[in-house]
Amino acid sequence: MRVLAFVGLGVLGVVVACAGALVQDGWFPGGLLLALAAAVALFHGGAVATRSRLGAAVPVILWFVTVMYLSVSRPEGDFLFAAGAGPYVYLLGGMVAGVICATLPRRSPGDASGARLGR
Template sequence: MSGRARLLAYAVLGALGALVAVAGSLVQAGWFPGGLLLALAGCAALFYGGVRATRTRLGAAVPAAVWVLCVLLLSTSRPEGDFLFAAGVGPYIYLLGGAMTAVICASVPQLPSSGLNAA
């Protein structure tokens, strides 16, 4: 992958990190416990997909950093009293589970190509 393509991939992964953070924060509370599992599966798919797409650990770190930043911004209360995360165990599992998933995906060793795609 060329340098420009990799930078573009990181930018797209960052945007997807923000999208997954917002969607996951809405889904995890709306359909508990299925929504929580769906939100965590979306995080895992994005982080591991970033590793596989870029073939670097930064492929998981970039969307994870944007995801954490967005989730932290969404979890703070506003002066009007509005907030997106309710008090309960679900949001804590989403926050900690997503962060742990990011660390796991970023530390997965790079496996050599299996050669199945070779013609």
């Protein structure tokens, strides 16, 4: 069951990257914020749902690979990312958010290291 969760998170990473690539420049600046919010929600939600850092890492990696693939211009001259501030913010913001979500420390529910003793 856990493997299916990771496969689903990977597919969602590809879908969010494709949707974000289309929306981020189409409805600038609202689309950019929407695309980044969707990516952050996926990365953090994957980590929380699977209770592991791998739950954030899988969609981050596939999101990044998809965005890199979509950013390459084709011989016909077609491309999804124009040279501008919006696409760079989407790319760098998504990468930073992914790294943050994948490296956040996980606390188990029984961890009482911050509890005060003797009171």
